[in-house]
Amino acid sequence: MGSTPHTRRSDTRERIQRTALDLFVTRGYEKTSLREIAERLGVTKAALYYHFKTKEDILVAISDQVGAPVDELIAWGEGRPPTLETKRELLCRYSEKLREAVPVFRILQENQASLRSLDIGARLRERVTRLSRLIHSGADDLATRVRCVSALLTVHFGALALDDLAGDPEERRLAALTVALEILETTAPGPARAGAATA
Incomplete structure (x- = not known):
């Protein structure tokens, strides 16, 4: 055929x-x-x-392409209970999705003035906001919500802001993810946190 x-x-x-x-x-x-x-x-x-x-049309299409897997991840997270395991999985999967998205983020970051009329940045912010809500969902107090969001931002900005550190990009991504998961573990109830520490 x-x-x-x-x-x-x-x-x-x-x-x-x-x-x-x-x-x-x-x-x-x-x-x-x-x-x-x-x-x-x-x-x-x-x-x-x-x-x-236009080349703006091309960049929008590229952005939509790398954003689609994140949209799927958000949809998956919205159908799951807000457990620590779900949040761990969200962070791990998001870290993997960022591998493809980093070049696009860099272009957006370096060309903010000329791309202001496009809504790419707004859509990116909306995705991060929706992920943030999923990560801190079910948290009882402000400090716990801050820790949850800090874990997400460690993954997100760690993919973009660690170029000057030693190691290849994959090592840096995994290091940022490790730190993010450690932050997330501090949001677990006492017995769960102790179990994770001894596992």
């Missing part, structure tokens, strides 16, 4: 997004033009226009 036009179009969009992301990361978002993306792909600018009218 041959590929359908829809499949070919989807594959082409995927290639465009991968190529554009590579150029945005290596050359910088502002310095990358649609013409350069088309040249790297070996297509005409008109062919590129068929799929994306």
